[in-house]
Amino acid sequence: MRLSNYFVPTLKETPNDAVVTSHILMLRSGMIRMIAAGIYSILPLGYRVIRKISEIIREEMNAIGGQEFHLPALNPKELWEETNRVQAFGDTLFHIKNREYVLAPTHEEIMTYHARNVLKSYKDMPQIWYQIQTKFRNEPRPRSGVIRGRQFLMKDSYTFDTTWENLDISYNLHDKAYRKIFDRCGLNYFVVGASSGAMGGTGSEEFMVKSDAGEDTVAYCNSCGYAANVEVAVSNLQAGKRDDSSKNIYEIHTPGVKSIDELCEFLKIDETACAKSRIYINDSRPVLILMLGNEEVNESKLEKLLGGSVRPGHPDELKEISGADAGSIGPVGFNGRIIADNRLKNLNNLFSGANKNDYHIGGIDLMRDVPQIEYADLRIVQSGEECVKCNSKLEVFSAIELGHIFKLGTKYSESMRAFFLDEKGEEHPIIMGSYGIGVERVMACFIEQHHDEKGIIWDKTLAPFKVHLVGLNMKNADVINTCESIYNELNENNIDVLFDDREAQAGFKFNDADLLGMPIQVIVGEKKLKSGMIELKIRKTGERTDVPLNELKKAIEKEIG
RNA sequence: CGGGGUGUAGCGCAGCCCGGUUAGCGCGCUUCGUUCGGGACGAAGAGGUCGAGAGUUCAAAUCUCUCCACCCCGACCA
Structure with missing residues (x-):
C-alpha cells in the first residue's frame, strides 16, 4: 500500500476529547474516528488490525470445533420477551422506533432459538456456535475510546451440551482457546477465576488486562496468580489483638469531633483503637456496621451478606435511628442489628460514638458490651496485604475485562423451551455456556501495553503491515x-x-x-x-x-x- | 441521572471577565520557488451559521435564558 494514496489521517496533536493512551494513539495514527459518543468508525489501517485479531480468534475457535454464524443485529422483541430480558436489560437495550425490534446486545436468544428448533436429541450435541459481530448497548456513559462503546465488535460463542460434565468440557475448551488467543495477540493478561468467587457463582472466568483505563478493580497476587475483584477479594489481614484486661466504659466529651481522624487527634490514640460506625438500611431495617479504624465498608460484600436492598442511611434517618448524627454513632446501646468486620472480632478497650452528639465512649469491650454483635468480612482489600493463598504481597489495581467465559446452565433453554431427549427418551433442557471477547478491547489493550512516547509498537502478529x-x-x-x-x-x-x-x-x-x-x-x-x-x-x-x-x-x- | 468542565477554520488554542471597525494565532491545506536523514524556509492564497435557538442592546463570540453535543468524576455495567 502506498501511503500517498492511503486513507490514514494521522494527527500531530492530541485531540481534545481523548484521554486514554490507546484512544489517543488510535486517533493520532488514523485508525479510528469518533462519530458520536461511544460510536466509532474503524478506518482502513485500524480495520487491518481488527481483521488480524478476528482471524486469530477464528482459528482458535475453529480448532475447538466452533462453527461460525452470521446473525441478525435486528431482533424481534418477542424473542427477548421469552427470556424476560427486555425488562432485565432495561434502558441498556436499544429499541427500534417504527417496528417491534430491538438491537441485539448479545445473542443468547437468537442462538437458543436456532438450537431449540434443531437440537432435539442427545445425539445432536455437543455444539459450539460462535459469531464475530457488532453488538449494541445503550451504555449510560461510554468512555475511554473504544473500550466502552455503544456499538462494539464482540466474539461470542455459545455451547450446547447434554450434561453438566459435558458443559465442563466445552468450558475448558474455551478456557484453553482463550489463553491461546490472548497469548498469540501478545497481551499480558491474567485470569480472575470462579475460585475467587468473582461472579459469586460457579463456573466463570474473566480475562483481564491491567490498565488505568479499566473499570474493574482487582486484587492480584503476582507470585501465585490469585486474582479477584475487590468486591469479593480477601487477604490474610488478621483481627486486632484483645487486651488482657478490659477497662470500664466511660463517656468522653468530644465537641466538634466528627471523623476517626479527628477523634484520634483529639484523644491522642491510634486509629486501630477505634470502631467506625456506618448505618445502612436493609429492606427498610437499619443495620449498624462497624469497621476497624478508618476502613471503608465494602458495599458489595455487605449486599451479598444481607440480601435484599441495601443503601446508606440518610442524615435525618441516622438521627432518628441512633439519636446522634454521623460522627457520634456507636454500637453501645444501639437498638438493632450490629455487624462488625472480622478485624474487630472480640476486641476490647475500643473507642466509638456514644449515640449522643459530641460524645464518644471509651473502654468498649465488644464481647461484654455488645452481646448481640455479629461478625463478617466487610473490608476492601488494600495493596500490600498478604495473599490468602501464598502470603505474598497483593497488588490492587484497575483492569480492563477482555473476555469472559461463563457456564450459563439452563436459564435460556428453560425459558425458551429448548429441550432434548436423552437415551431413555426423557426430556431435559439443553445445558448452555456463553463466552465473549471484546475485539476492539484486544486492540486497545495491546496498544495500552505496547507503545512509547513516539507511538504504537506493533509486533508482527497484529501489525497492520510488517x-x-x-x-x-x-x-x-x-x-x-x-x-x-x-x-x-x-x-x-x-x-x-x-x-x-x-x-x-x-x-x-x-x-x-x-x-x-x-x-x-x-x-x-x-x-x-x-x-x-x-x-x-x-x-x-x-x-x-x-x-x-x-x-x-x-x-x-x-x-x- | 447527580457533580464538574468544554464547545471559536480540518486539528490545537487565544479573544469572553469589562459588548464597539473586517474575529485572531500555531499546525495542517492550495500554488510557486528553495530545501531534502528526525515534524524545513520564503512568497502568495483558500478556509468561520464563533454549538443551536430565543432575549437584552444603537451594537453580542462577549451579557441573560433555554436546548444540544462532547469530555471527566460518580451512579450503572449481561
Whole structure:
C-alpha cells in the first residue's frame, strides 16, 4: 500500500476529547474516528488490525470445533420477551422506533432459538456456535475510546451440551482457546477465576488486562496468580489483638469531633483503637456496621451478606435511628442489628460514638458490651496485604475485562423451551455456556501495553503491515527506483508493506513511521544508497542496521520470521 | 441521572471577565520557488451559521435564558 494514496489521517496533536493512551494513539495514527459518543468508525489501517485479531480468534475457535454464524443485529422483541430480558436489560437495550425490534446486545436468544428448533436429541450435541459481530448497548456513559462503546465488535460463542460434565468440557475448551488467543495477540493478561468467587457463582472466568483505563478493580497476587475483584477479594489481614484486661466504659466529651481522624487527634490514640460506625438500611431495617479504624465498608460484600436492598442511611434517618448524627454513632446501646468486620472480632478497650452528639465512649469491650454483635468480612482489600493463598504481597489495581467465559446452565433453554431427549427418551433442557471477547478491547489493550512516547509498537502478529518502507527524497531517481523495486519484491513475497512515497521531509516521515509503529522500518536515503546500503530500523528497540540491497529481504524475513 | 468542565477554520488554542471597525494565532491545506536523514524556509492564497435557538442592546463570540453535543468524576455495567 502506498501511503500517498492511503486513507490514514494521522494527527500531530492530541485531540481534545481523548484521554486514554490507546484512544489517543488510535486517533493520532488514523485508525479510528469518533462519530458520536461511544460510536466509532474503524478506518482502513485500524480495520487491518481488527481483521488480524478476528482471524486469530477464528482459528482458535475453529480448532475447538466452533462453527461460525452470521446473525441478525435486528431482533424481534418477542424473542427477548421469552427470556424476560427486555425488562432485565432495561434502558441498556436499544429499541427500534417504527417496528417491534430491538438491537441485539448479545445473542443468547437468537442462538437458543436456532438450537431449540434443531437440537432435539442427545445425539445432536455437543455444539459450539460462535459469531464475530457488532453488538449494541445503550451504555449510560461510554468512555475511554473504544473500550466502552455503544456499538462494539464482540466474539461470542455459545455451547450446547447434554450434561453438566459435558458443559465442563466445552468450558475448558474455551478456557484453553482463550489463553491461546490472548497469548498469540501478545497481551499480558491474567485470569480472575470462579475460585475467587468473582461472579459469586460457579463456573466463570474473566480475562483481564491491567490498565488505568479499566473499570474493574482487582486484587492480584503476582507470585501465585490469585486474582479477584475487590468486591469479593480477601487477604490474610488478621483481627486486632484483645487486651488482657478490659477497662470500664466511660463517656468522653468530644465537641466538634466528627471523623476517626479527628477523634484520634483529639484523644491522642491510634486509629486501630477505634470502631467506625456506618448505618445502612436493609429492606427498610437499619443495620449498624462497624469497621476497624478508618476502613471503608465494602458495599458489595455487605449486599451479598444481607440480601435484599441495601443503601446508606440518610442524615435525618441516622438521627432518628441512633439519636446522634454521623460522627457520634456507636454500637453501645444501639437498638438493632450490629455487624462488625472480622478485624474487630472480640476486641476490647475500643473507642466509638456514644449515640449522643459530641460524645464518644471509651473502654468498649465488644464481647461484654455488645452481646448481640455479629461478625463478617466487610473490608476492601488494600495493596500490600498478604495473599490468602501464598502470603505474598497483593497488588490492587484497575483492569480492563477482555473476555469472559461463563457456564450459563439452563436459564435460556428453560425459558425458551429448548429441550432434548436423552437415551431413555426423557426430556431435559439443553445445558448452555456463553463466552465473549471484546475485539476492539484486544486492540486497545495491546496498544495500552505496547507503545512509547513516539507511538504504537506493533509486533508482527497484529501489525497492520510488517514493513514500513520510507523513501527519504522522493524526487531523487535512485531513491524512487530502489524503493519501487523493494516495494515490488516485498509484495511479491507476500510481506505486507506500507510504502511512504509522499514528498515530505525526512523528519515528518520518521515521526509518522514511529507513530504508526510497524515492526520494521526500511529507510532508503540518498547517502547510504550511494554505497549500496539500505537502513533497517527495528521499531521496538530503535536499533538500526545497514544492509546491502540484495540481502534486505533475507534480513527482513529474519526479523519477522 | 447527580457533580464538574468544554464547545471559536480540518486539528490545537487565544479573544469572553469589562459588548464597539473586517474575529485572531500555531499546525495542517492550495500554488510557486528553495530545501531534502528526525515534524524545513520564503512568497502568495483558500478556509468561520464563533454549538443551536430565543432575549437584552444603537451594537453580542462577549451579557441573560433555554436546548444540544462532547469530555471527566460518580451512579450503572449481561
